[in-house]
Amino acid sequence: MSATHAEDSRHHLVVVGAGFGGLEAVHRLAGAPLRITLIDRRNHHLFQPLLYQVATASLATSEIAWPIRHLLRRRREVTTLLATVAGVDKQARRVLLDDGSFLSYDTLVIATGARHAYFGHDDWESFAPGLKTLEDATTIRRRILLAFERAEREADPARRKALLTFVIIGAGPTGVELAGTIAELAHMTLVDEFRSIDTREARVVLIEGGPRVLAAFTEDLSTYAQRSLEKLGVEVELGSPVTECTANGVVYGGKTVPAATIIWAAGVQASPAAEWLGVAADRAGRVQVEADLTAPGNPEIFVIGDTAAVVAPDGSPVPGIAPAAKQQGGHVAQTIRARLAGQSGSSPFRYQHAGSLATIGKRLAVIDFGRIKLRGALAWWIWGLAHIYFLIGVRNRLSVALSWLWIHTRDQRSSRLITQGSASPKPAASMPARTSEGAEL
Template identity: 65%
Template sequence: MEHRVVIVGGGFAGLQLAKDLKCPNLSITIIDRRNHHLFQPLLYQVATTVLATSEIAWPIRAVFRGRKDVTTLLGEVVGVDVEKRSVSLKGGHAIPYDTLVLATGARHAYFGRDEWEPFAPGLKALEDATTIRRRLLLAFEKAELETDPHARAAMLTFSIIGAGPTGVEMAGIIAELAQRTLVEEFRNIDTTSARILLVEAGPRVLPVFHEALSQYAERSLASMGVEVRTGRPVTDCTEEGISIGDEFVPSRTVIWAAGVQASKAAVWVGAETDRAGRAIVQPDLTVSEQPEIFVVGDTACVKTDEGSQVPGIAPAAKQQGKYVAQVIKARLKQRSAPPPFKYRHLGNLATIGPSSAVIDFGRLRLKGSIAWWIWGFAHIYFLIGTRSRMAVALSWLWAFTSGHHSARLITQKETLKGEV
């Protein structure tokens, strides 16, 4: 009789698990509400016109076309019946399981101010990236038509809330877009006059990096014309702009790069959660008193040996997926379970601008062009397939040598008031 493994989520953890899990008499079902796996670390480059969507996303079915034991289903999970051991899909379908792995990821969180979302979109999916890309490009197009200097200034003010890696990387590329890529393409506006504002409630940018690298990143951003504001949170966000404390900044384009909130997966299985909604799991990544249910990736609250939270980054998710595959294989072969999951930190990486990046490997810290090349090679290495690696490498080479971004198409209908 086949053992049925259901994986909810086709992200890094889910994909790694399915790739590593090969056993006789085993069937694997991957369920995702989108038909593609997304390389999230480069999602901001789609949002900022450097890469096309097809360069960082691949159909899940294509990834497993040679695996007859893997079935891919396009559907939205709305609940789990732990008694009947089945996953409920929107529309009424139920998918039975013997082992369930929840790898449903996370979405951006607005710290109780969800009304900000229409004005400050976050960046977790391709739809988010194309929305932000459209707003960025439309800002320049509208400014070209605007005759009122104050309205034009607001249109050319771009605010990024949150100065983690995503926020820093977004600010750097928007600055490059305004200072280099678009300079000769407009006649009524000077794109170099664009104001890029990076706001961080904490004391410094890139807080998970060593302080010296954080200071380097802030200096590099300043040299590119990015205005960095730290130590004061955003207190309001509207269609007209943002408030930093009591100061109102007119800004028609706002991007959210701050907090995240886990999916509802923990609620589905009655697991204990942390403040961000992540399921608190056992050392083997299972749910307490439910050994047949694993929770991995951004959906799980996993602790390191030192008691800190395992970061929600791609290498951590892949390690968890690989570990769960080992546990399931050991169970099926009736062997001893592997030791508890132990996260191996590979370092933190962030790019700032052309030929500028920071890398924190703990005792080894790199910055500048050397770090930028390592960052680039590392990301290309983890892309799926030779074609994607070549496409991204060529896009980066073109952007680096010419200063032009190849994905500057305005698509997707916008519904904000005042859009044309």
């Protein structure tokens, strides 16, 4: 801690995590009589709803991520730290960092998000990466593009077929969006670019253990989404959870599908915040917070976003989506301002659901606004405008809009660069091996 901060008597707020919830809380506290320290183990804020478009070569990483320091450059009361939190000492009110140092706080906001969960099969992660970070997206993009490159050189029909098989596990919004976009990439974008293979022969298999895709949507929209995926060439397999996942493919419902590229979109696990605080958590590891989003027994600690299990007044769980995290960040900021003004007590968080959106392909989407439900091209345009609106900065909005317009009119994706790993892998006896870091050998 610097001498300046040691002598600063202002209320000290520490925010762990610069995602939607944490950043919203910081923004809403502009002008408040306090100093803020924002900690994140990455130097950028990520617009996760469009992460799958980086993974499928539609957008560049710089179009959906922004340096945290740049976003807060005019906020002199905010200090940004690139660091990893290792724990919390509630008694001493300290955030413990992995290098052995610590930060003292008066109020703490934990918004550390979640990672993908493999339901007890963590060994599957090296074969089936999930999609939560830019690193995940570039790893998946590399594997998808390398699969086509390897298939172009592969003489054995069975191995070529496996290289041209893409399996997505989990049919929530992320899984549906990935499946539809990969199908378009194979069946439209890449058709004229290879000589030894016909990319239209690629298989895209979407596996869901439940009875339907997009389970959070109404049944009619779910049915529409499935039919639209099947028209794009996606094979939708329902009611059969994956029981085995290896470098050679997957097993589900007694069936074996050889596949070189497997993507996990089936579940999430919260950060270890509940362990740091020693409080109760749900099955996904999310802290079971009080109605005002504070940790049980610790009114000076707020837990929000994917780290928290929040229940709406009607008893339904608040979904782990960006609008919910932003609303929680705003609620926390309002509560902190009230406390600084000397007001006692706090009001419960009230979630206002604005609707559910999911895209299926470049001209297909579904939207559920409650009484109003949309599907098809109109829903796709609304989906696109909504996402562009929430991007940060005019340059990024224009860049993404132009990229989508180019894809919409020309079926071209400009971000098809293999920037990591080896583009010339060594021959393998069976399927190509993968290192734990995602590079392919």
